[in-house]
Amino acid sequence: MMVPIYLLSGFLGSGKTTLLQQMIEQAQSAGLVPAVLMNELGEVNLDGQLVKKDVAMAEVLGGCICCSMRGDLSLELNQLLQQYKPDLIIVESTGAAHPMESIDAITETSMYKHAVLQEIVTVVDGEHVLARAKAKKDKTYRLMLDQIRCATRLVLNKADRLHPEQLVELEQLVREENEHAQMVTTTQCQLDDWSWLLQPELPSATVSTYEGADRPNDQAEADHTSHKEAHVQGANHKEAHDHAYHDHEHHEHVMAYTHYWKQPPHSEQFEAWLKQLPEQIYRAKGIVTFRDVPSRFLFQYAYRESDFMRIEPQGEVHDVAVFIGEHFDANWLKQELEKLEQA
């Protein structure tokens, strides 16, 4: 029996963990045993706090699976398969990951294990993509498009944040980039049809990866071909991969800063401060204890929206805040957070 692997892709804060929670729920209700592999840029796995305790979970932290962590991903996948014998595995990659390379890391595992990359599900934050399309078409926008192109399934999420005409515009934009993937529009990643997860057909991921995910320039096309050949040839795989994907500029511009709280901040001050974070910081999350509220919270900040959820963390978890963005001043951020601690 082949174990299907689902790769969750999508830019930072688009809703991957929101979808992951529902995939787990659906699988379990159908009597299937899911396992989860999470990859985070920061040093702590905060999303793991949102996954039910009874789900087997492995994590690759502090980097991106598609580059330095590729070996770790294969290793963790193997362990999950061996130890828990799951019916399916869901891999949530960091929102800064280039899907082609994560795909490569997963397919490596398929070479020697009964596991197969079943689908690449890309979650799209519609508002964010449209805004980026209108502004400068920068590296982040190109990464968003790459994530869209690689998908076999597209979840256009956060529909609640878009007007109907913007939804049409988004659908057109996404279709231009990927004409093959199944596409659905959602709020909070709520899907009606789960058959793709519960009764999967033949894996569609490999087909789409090689035929539907061309990058829009000649060099990419050449790289793409050598990569494809590497899979066929097997033996030269690593070498060809290094040749084809030596260029990691797509997300080198994305950086993370992890702050371990020394003192609890004040809830209102912290919330107000989050709201005026500079634009380059587009994602933050963490666990925080406030000095004025008797509870711990998991906070989320994504593309100008923040929310707070009361939690009782599993295991020993520090109060921590992770900030992700482009070329921001980590020293400035550290000082700002210290000011909040002392205010």
Ligand SMILES: Nc1nc2c(ncn2[C@@H]2O[C@H](COP(=O)(O)OP(=O)(O)OP(=O)(O)O)[C@@H](O)[C@H]2O)c(=O)[nH]1
């Ligand atoms: N308004 C709105 N917010 C949403 C929707 N779906 C998810 N969110 C919120 O968006 C934030 C980010 O969601 P996540 O599911 O953590 O996103 P993610 O892609 O896993 O984020 P990273 O792991 O940082 O890449 C959370 O605060 C969610 O509650 C939606 O449809 N509408």
